[in-house]
Amino acid sequence: MTVIEGVHEDHGAAFREVGGRRVVDHYGKPERVHRAVRTVVGVIEMGYGVVTVTGEDRVDFVDDAVSNRVPTTDGEGVYALLLDPDGAVETDMYVYNAGERLLLFVPPNRADPLVEDWRGKTFVQDVEIRDATDEFAVFGVHGPQATEKIASVLNHAASPDGSLSFVRGTMVDAGVTVIRGDGLAGEEGFEVVCAADVAEEVFDTLENRGLNAAPFGYRTWEALTLEAGTPLFEPEIEGRIPNGVGLRNAVDFEKGCFVGQEVVARIENRGRPPERLVGLSCEALPAAGAAVLDGDAAVGEVTRAVESPTLGEPIALAAVDYDPPADLTVGVDGDAVAAERTALPFVDGSDDSARRPRYPDDAA
Structure with a gap:
């Protein structure tokens, strides 16, 4: 379920499941809220599964398993894929280096299988893998005034500049981590991560303090991302070859290890899918x-x-x-x-989705 279900119910939310997790579908009049996000800013509770990886070998272990280079510096993140032996996508994820641990945001129904699979592959490496979904809340803040919104409520830190970089600060008295997003809605965006026990306070701050943000649900999220030309995991990415959905920035073929060399030709960005x-x-x-x-x-x-x-x-x-x-x-x-x-995109906004399909023969 959502972390703050009672708050959403008080806002008149209708719910549904995404990847086995109960999320807000809409609060009523989703078209009106859609326009608010496109013109000002909105806030949504994201339904990620959250996996933590700790131990001395955490970076090397995850780097060997996923398609993109895992950051070695605290405060940086990357979008990456986990591929099956045929080179098709098993799951996508964001991997953030949070100092003594890696924080992975995955589709909600992929957290448990990922933990189980990786625990069986640690062997002698110093790695601990844990499903920490229930410990965190993640709120997306999107719109052309998202930067102003974050600046109006974030204390002890400036808004992060680079895509998938993050800073730590507070909102009122609640500790938060603020990640600059990669434009999936076609607008400036951030994700605000906090402990589950302060989630209500953080959501209230994002909605009502400083520059107000309109709450929105997954119906609006899916419409925004479609207008931006952003493929999502279940409808577009799962089970497909990465370059078939144009994810040219999600695979670093120089790093190796993440998939058997016999399937590299099938998924290499230079190839014709x-x-x-x-x-x-x-x-x-x-x-x-x-x-x-x-x-x-x-x-x-x-x-x-x-x-x-x-x-x-x-x-x-x-x-x-x-x-x-x-x-x-x-x-x-x-x-x-x-x-x-x-x-693509169908609609030009304040940002361009990093996940928008890009192919080798696209015009420069």
Whole structure:
């Protein structure tokens, strides 16, 4: 469940599950809140699973397992992937070096399996791996005035500058860690991490103190990230080859070890993947899983679609054959409706998503 479920209930929240965890879907009128985030700033409780890795060999152990280089400096983070033996994504994660421990943010249903799997691989290394999800709350702060919002309530530290870097400070009397995000909503963003026992105080500060922030839920989060062209774990990333969803910055092939060399050619960023993730502007709203057609031939499927609150029209992400034509159709209620390939992002905001698909043949 969420860390502050009672607070969300007092705000009139409707709930649902994401990755097996109960999260806020919306507080009512999600389209209005969407516009507030796009124009000012909003706050959301994120439903991460949290894994801590401690011990003298913690950096080397995680670095050997994941696709990107783990930071060695306190205050830095990286987005990385855990791949299966065929090079497909088992989970994605953020890895933060917090001094004496690494802090990993993973999809909520991946924390327990990751801990169990890695505990079986420690051998003689000095590493302790633990599911610490219940000990933390994580709040996302997003919008063109997110930096001003954080500056108005963060004490004893300045807002972090670099993507996925973080600082420690306080909000009123509560200790917090503030991470600069990587633009997943297409807007400036931060994540505020605190102990679970001060989560209500921190959420109240983020919502009401300094520059007010509109609370929003996962319905708005998913619409914002779709407009930004950001692939999310369950609909777009899980089980796919990294370069098939354009995650060129998530894999460092110089480091080795994270996957057998026999599969490197399949996922190397310079290679041409069998599919790519594209944006579609549609005449009607398709469902996830709807067929994408070139004439009578199926060339892929919709991964996620929404009636864009910003654009006022249906938009979708789709996994398709690598080089389909610009004019396609999608299946909607048994009919084939027009869909046009559209450059990502659909909406330009105050930041560009670091996870927006990028391919070797993209124009510079």
